[in-house]
Amino acid sequence: MNLTETIDYSTFKGQYFIIGEIILEGPLRIGRSRNEVVEYSISAAAPVLLDYNSQDGSYYPFIPGSSLKGVFRATFERIAKTFGFFVCQMIDDRKEKKTCGKCLGCRLFGSETSQSNIIVRSAYPVEEAEKYSMVSERPHFNSDDKRFYPEEIINPSKFVFQIDFQTKPNKEELALILLTFNEFNLKRAFIGGGVSRGNGAVRINTEVYKRELEYEENEVIGYEIYEIETDLKKIHSYLVEKKTGRYFDEWKDFRVYHRATDDSLNGCIVAEMNIKTESKFTLKGREEESVTLGGEPVIPGSVIKGFLRNKMKKIKGKRSDWIEKIFGSIKQSGGRSKIIVTDAIPKTKVNETKYIPKGTVLKTFILFDNIVEEDLQTILEQLQGIKMITGATSARGGVVRGPIINNKVSFAIEKAWKFTIKDLEKDITFELDQML
Ligand SMILES: [Zn+2]
Structure with a gap:
């Protein structure tokens, strides 16, 4: 154009x-x-x-x-x-x-x-x-x-x-x-x-x-x-x-990119991930059979983030300040989240509107904004293996009783990069892959 x-x-x-x-x-x-x-x-x-x-x-x-x-x-x-x-x-x-x-x-x-x-x-x-x-x-x-x-x-x-x-x-x-x-x-x-x-x-x-x-x-x-x-x-x-040589590294907020002068796994990191459905994936929308994006079924970013948040609550405790610091406060005036997960969208067109078939690969981005390596590691560990990432009702196909058969997925790092002053897209794919 x-x-x-x-x-x-x-x-x-x-x-x-x-x-x-x-x-x-x-x-x-x-x-x-x-x-x-x-x-x-x-x-x-x-x-x-x-x-x-x-x-x-x-x-x-x-x-x-x-x-x-x-x-x-x-x-x-x-x-x-x-x-x-x-x-x-x-x-x-x-x-x-x-x-x-x-x-x-x-x-x-x-x-x-x-x-x-x-x-x-x-x-x-x-x-x-x-x-x-x-x-x-x-x-x-x-x-x-x-x-x-x-x-x-x-x-x-x-x-x-x-x-x-x-x-x-x-x-x-x-x-x-x-x-x-x-x-x-x-x-x-x-x-x-x-x-x-x-x-x-x-x-x-x-x-x-x-x-x-x-x-x-x-x-x-x-x-x-x-x-x-x-x-x-x-x-x-x-x-x-x-570059003036001045460098501001304020850990408190998002006004700068943290640790932008080193290649460590601390700072502003993005992981492009492949999510593979290991079973049928279905998530009932309000009026749709499954949540879609313009008619194509997707896994909303909020579902993946919610899964991580719940996992971490079990590890860190429900009232943990850590949860609020990483996932953002749910209060109106609360702090912003250090983790942003975009909708996972099928990489090739899915000919279904009601569910995502088993074996579909979807692409999502997870932003770890101004994170420390230890927290990054803890969160990525939750994505190892095959995971059921929704509530049990959704995983049963929208019914209250019965076997949990749906909504199992596995995660893989496709590419990962960090903001550094020398390289705005510092490749850390290998390092993140090691963590997962
Ligand atoms: Zn000014």
Whole structure:
């Protein structure tokens, strides 16, 4: 696809701009709150944001520019800070929302006292999309009150967004923003709501352009568009050279990538895993025979994470602080999870909608964010051998009595990588394979 075809030049302001496509690799939730019923909702489930298209009289899901800007900023600042650039980074702090107005983050994304140098436009579906195929309902289990809550999600589809620069971005800014997009591809950053439940896995492809105006006798008569070369390897080496030598390693939060200066198994680690069904896998949805993603049966990330959480509760004790520290607090104000598991999706198309047949291989990503080696080891050990990863009722095929015959799976490491300053994708496949 030629992304420049999607540009609306009538709204265009800056000279430099980025066009990007967001390819959903799992459910996406850009939502409203639970119980809020809106006119266009397909159910009473927590609805996703839709935009009305007056031309054809239908509603389409979209991703507001403000949502994208927020998640891009957090990711940008995390990389910048890890590379030693000064970033004031107060955006996550609800108590005190003060920004300096001068640092890299404030210059690009704005602050109370300074204007933003970028305009992030909302992302819209690329293909002619129909509301009913793009949006579906997915239950999620709240272990706090042991109830299922329905919510609408956007099924895998493609969106296009645009970022306009008000003034020419400097080399650092451009390099950091391009590495920001790459973080989504490396599954260290996610979009939208319910990320701790496995939502928001995406790929982002971008192209950077410059628009040069053409003049004739001091009057603008047109413009030419040039694509700017964006080689990630070169961009990364540039940042490594620029690296200030300052290094922030704050174990308390997610504002930096931990242990990014060494090759140990501590830090921000992603495992791409193959899950093989050793029996039929079935998980009844609210209205579906089995939970699907756009009609294809999947194992929701939340199921795998829930399995791990329950296993660890047995080892560490139900009230353990460790559980909350690793899996996130279930309280509203609680801390975020160090573990994110994306939906496991069949690697080859399954010709079933009601269950996943035995012998199917599915792909999932598990992010271990700022973890210590000992915890990584303990968690991976739970994935050894053949495991029944759902509750007994699901494993019996939805009945209360009878033999537990379904939902047995085995895990294998396909590939694993760690964030280091020298190598953003430091290969640790062998080391993780040894642990499993
Ligand atoms: Zn600042």
